[in-house]
Amino acid sequence: MSSRDTILQRLRNRSGGELVIPDCDFSVLQRPLSSVAERIDQFEKTIESVHGEVHRCTRESWIARLAGILSCRGARNLLVPAAHQIGRALRDSGRDDLPELLIYDEPIGSWQPHLFNEVDASITSTRGGIAETGSLILWPTPDEPRLMSLVPPIHIAVLEASGLYSTFHEAMHEQNWASGMPTNALLVSGPSKTADIEQTLAYGVHGPKELIVLVVE
Amino acid sequence: MADPIKIYPPKPSHVYFYATCLIDMFYPDAGMAGIQLLEREGIKVIFPEDQTCCGQPAYTSGYHDEARAVAKAQLNLFPEDWPIVVPSGSCGGMMRKHYPSLFKKTDQEAKATEIAARTWELTDFLLNVCHIKLEDLGEPTTVAMHTSCSARREMGIAEVGPRLIGQLQNVNLVEQIRAEECCGFGGTFTVRHPEISGAMVSEKVDALTDTGAGAFVTTDCGCMMNIAGFAEKNNKPLEGQHILSFLWERTSPTNGGGS
Amino acid sequence: MNQSTAEDPHHIDVKEFHSRARAAIANPKIRQNFRKAMDGLITKRKDAFEGWDLEALRDLGANVRLRALANLPDLLEQLETKLTANGIKVHWAIDGDEACRIVRNICVARNAKTVIKGKSMVSEEMELNHYLEERGIEALESDLGEYIVQLAGETPSHIIMPAIHKNTGEISELMHEKTGTDLSNDVEYLTASARLQLREKFMNADVGVTGVNFAVAETGTLCLVENEGNGRMTTTVPPCHIAVTGIEKVVGNLEDVVPLLALLTRSATGQHITTYFNMISSPRKPGELDGPEEVHLVLVDNGRSSIYQDDELLDTLRCIRCGACMNHCPVYTRVGGHTYGTTYPGPIGKILMPHLIGLDEGRHLPTASSLCGACGEVCPVKIPIPDLLVRLRQESVDGDKLNPAKIRGHGAKRGTVEAMIWKGWSWMHARPGVYRFGTAIAARLRKLQPRQLGGWTKYRTAPKLAAKTLHERMKERGQ
Numbered sequence: 006m007s008s009r010d011t012i013l014q015r016l017r018n019r020s021g022g023e024l025v026i027p028d029c030d031f032s033v034l035q036r037p038l039s040s041v042a043e044r045i046d047q048f049e050k051t052i053e054s055v056h057g058e059v060h061r062c063t064r065e066s067w068i069a070r071l072a073g074i075l076s077c078r079g080a081r082n083l084l085v086p087a088a089h090q091i092g093r094a095l096r097d098s099g100r101d102d103l104p105e106l107l108i109y110d111e112p113i114g115s116w117q118p119h120l121f122n123e124v125d126a127s128i129t130s131t132r133g134g135i136a137e138t139g140s141l142i143l144w145p146t147p148d149e150p151r152l153m154s155l156v157p158p159i160h161i162a163v164l165e166a167s168g169l170y171s172t173f174h175e176a177m178h179e180q181n182w183a184s185g186m187p188t189n190a191l192l193v194s195g196p197s198k199t200a201d202i203e204q205t206l207a208y209g210v211h212g213p214k215e216l217i218v219l220v221v222e
Numbered sequence: 223m224a225d226p227i228k229i230y231p232p233k234p235s236h237v238y239f240y241a242t243c244l245i246d247m248f249y250p251d252a253g254m255a256g257i258q259l260l261e262r263e264g265i266k267v268i269f270p271e272d273q274t275c276c277g278q279p280a281y282t283s284g285y286h287d288e289a290r291a292v293a294k295a296q297l298n299l300f301p302e303d304w305p306i307v308v309p310s311g312s313c314g315g316m317m318r319k320h321y322p323s324l325f326k327k328t329d330q331e332a333k334a335t336e337i338a339a340r341t342w343e344l345t346d347f348l349l350n351v352c353h354i355k356l357e358d359l360g361e362p363t364t365v366a367m368h369t370s371c372s373a374r375r376e377m378g379i380a381e382v383g384p385r386l387i388g389q390l391q392n393v394n395l396v397e398q399i400r401a402e403e404c405c406g407f408g409g410t411f412t413v414r415h416p417e418i419s420g421a422m423v424s425e426k427v428d429a430l431t432d433t434g435a436g437a438f439v440t441t442d443c444g445c446m447m448n449i450a451g452f453a454e455k456n457n458k459p460l461e462g463q464h465i466l467s468f469l470w471e472r473t474s475p476t477n478g479g480g481s
Numbered sequence: 482m483n484q485s486t487a488e489d490p491h492h493i494d495v496k497e498f499h500s501r502a503r504a505a506i507a508n509p510k511i512r513q514n515f516r517k518a519m520d521g522l523i524t525k526r527k528d529a530f531e532g533w534d535l536e537a538l539r540d541l542g543a544n545v546r547l548r549a550l551a552n553l554p555d556l557l558e559q560l561e562t563k564l565t566a567n568g569i570k571v572h573w574a575i576d577g578d579e580a581c582r583i584v585r586n587i588c589v590a591r592n593a594k595t596v597i598k599g600k601s602m603v604s605e606e607m608e609l610n611h612y613l614e615e616r617g618i619e620a621l622e623s624d625l626g627e628y629i630v631q632l633a634g635e636t637p638s639h640i641i642m643p644a645i646h647k648n649t650g651e652i653s654e655l656m657h658e659k660t661g662t663d664l665s666n667d668v669e670y671l672t673a674s675a676r677l678q679l680r681e682k683f684m685n686a687d688v689g690v691t692g693v694n695f696a697v698a699e700t701g702t703l704c705l706v707e708n709e710g711n712g713r714m715t716t717t718v719p720p721c722h723i724a725v726t727g728i729e730k731v732v733g734n735l736e737d738v739v740p741l742l743a744l745l746t747r748s749a750t751g752q753h754i755t756t757y758f759n760m761i762s763s764p765r766k767p768g769e770l771d772g773p774e775e776v777h778l779v780l781v782d783n784g785r786s787s788i789y790q791d792d793e794l795l796d797t798l799r800c801i802r803c804g805a806c807m808n809h810c811p812v813y814t815r816v817g818g819h820t821y822g823t824t825y826p827g828p829i830g831k832i833l834m835p836h837l838i839g840l841d842e843g844r845h846l847p848t849a850s851s852l853c854g855a856c857g858e859v860c861p862v863k864i865p866i867p868d869l870l871v872r873l874r875q876e877s878v879d880g881d882k883l884n885p886a887k888i889r890g891h892g893a894k895r896g897t898v899e900a901m902i903w904k905g906w907s908w909m910h911a912r913p914g915v916y917r918f919g920t921a922i923a924a925r926l927r928k929l930q931p932r933q934l935g936g937w938t939k940y941r942t943a944p945k946l947a948a949k950t951l952h953e954r955m956k957e958r959g960q
Contacts, residue, residue: 024550026551191713191759
């Protein structure tokens, strides 16, 4: 008999007999209704407590704000989505205070060392955010691949304020995740960090050292 | 298993007093103090002569047959439906929380469950059933408290001791650091793992000594034996007393109210 | 000194618990490192649950896990079906050896020479690194704590914080010696150095191996919880990802992960959430530009299906590996993780390891507890750890005729003398007349009471018998 069948048979022929299936009351996860403004405040407070940086901007102001953020960090380049509106808006902005704009349009194998060693910052869209935990929801796509939000030392995420949910539970239900998950779905809550050396926090251990969120209201 | 919700009974006319073997042999004064506190509340205290030990030492050591034989001998001591009060969170916890499972699928199961339901730790009983009001007759003093792990976690009475002592006007109750941490007693653990237990009690004595109180009270004789015994052996300025002795001494005129 | 031994960590004798405990207790550095870390974690956990109805959340966590366990075989099949449909290959392993072989065979088929690893306690349980290294495949840990422990040739001393037994100075010296970094107490510098070294390794690794925190049957999704990003690297950069997990990690619905995640991160490190919650449901699809071409899941039994047979022991399988029980354990805090000599240390290890290694081998584990109950009190899925410790003690002495022992190696701790003592104790205490007579005599003879009582009086004075028992005093009172 295969290991699979042996294991399943052992589990099915449990000597203790049938197990009782308990009820699961998820109401403890519910939160009172909140306004967008309240959710933004909570999101900002929570993500800042884990070293994330939040900039509130508008559809008109975000590019200028982004240019400021990048120039004061001396970023030489910025990886932007090829097709998403964010990338297009940046390419079409005609600003000369933005760094060189790069796009991720080839399979990673062909440019991995470059991505790892030469890219200073990236910008991605988000699929929403979670106020309670200060989290960004990312579903990487061919336009915004998985490594885009992971490898460059600075990750900038654009979050539409209207896409802020109170809780993970609410976001999952509202967006109906159970009906089909993508290759990779992520919650990102702050920059990469570790406390493995004597409980001392250090940022950017493997992923970005900085996570900057542009909340567009 | 979910914790049963505690529903305190109305103040009864009688209680059974289950002394525990440690109090019987080593700290009978604490037992007498408990009895006198109950009597002062107008309750008739019945001391079943045939009581010995709740069976916990054997139970926690894994000798359940031996524990069951001893526990079975206790089940017949409480024929009336009066509450059973125990001056110990540990032994009280054994009877309240573990008797039902110890007697599961035996002829005594129903009886054990019934007895478990009317077993109370004595300070909890004084505070929440008798609604005792204490008048402090003692000199001003400072004391620390160590609530046993079983009193805290099995019996859920971490607040009880401090609230009782809080009624005593002249007593300054100080809190040790890491109050929730075990003193290292744990019955046979002290002899099976003496170094670990020793390290635990050493730090507990430091925590209590650091309060500057010089004395501590506790709900359980096991902890007291452990903590005070360590302090004595190592010449630490720390004295231990059962909380019942402390409460009785400070509120009884016949004792001169001195502690 | 066992806590920092560089000897082969794969053959630690569990039975040497006592001597390792003595050594750890005598080592102020170890005591200080653990105490400091545990104190911090206790406070952080408390703060993280501020404002929550913690009991209701723990009830939900426990019920979600119990529901999954009640449906375990069905859920495993559903998980397999879903993952397969998603393009993830599922493997089943009876024990650690088989799981290692599966991983190696995948490596061999890909001609893989280097494996980069994310944190996985199951892979520690399998001793995967050792297995692969012996067969010429390099296995490198990428979680910073695991990386440090691997550099030192040790095993993790905590399931969440593997290098918690070391302080910054020790880590700095280790990294200097093994990787040539400068000596420094600057944690940022040490972390940045590790980042550089490991980035090279990520780029060149042939296979990534990780654990799994939750496997969702409904959607065929593998969930990984982490802060560093090494888990994301490991599951995205190498062309092949192999996840290994215990069969108990499956849950039914996607929404089940919500309470478990909320409990896990808060209980483990006092975080509202970790930096990354990584949900993987398929290999790279056509048109996608990164991610592994191949994803495998190895479902490891290794004793779990035996635990599953018993209603009481089954609770052990609820565990979500947060480590809160060790953080709150006064014994773990004193002796540290290595003293246990087992993959999983602390309270959860004491109830889990006897199943994996047998009660004969692990017979000191259930006794190394004062049964203070702190572990059960903080367990996010309400595993009654103290009750299970008592159950294992019972099994290790075959102490209950009504509930015969079941675990492999049971009865190993039953000694004739000890059993006789308890029989005598029981005989006396079940006979009130004998008890009263005996205790009264003892009170009369109290001057002859021995002053030395073994382990007790090594640290404490002997308790003093009263001149009269309470029984006698009550008799005098006329009661």
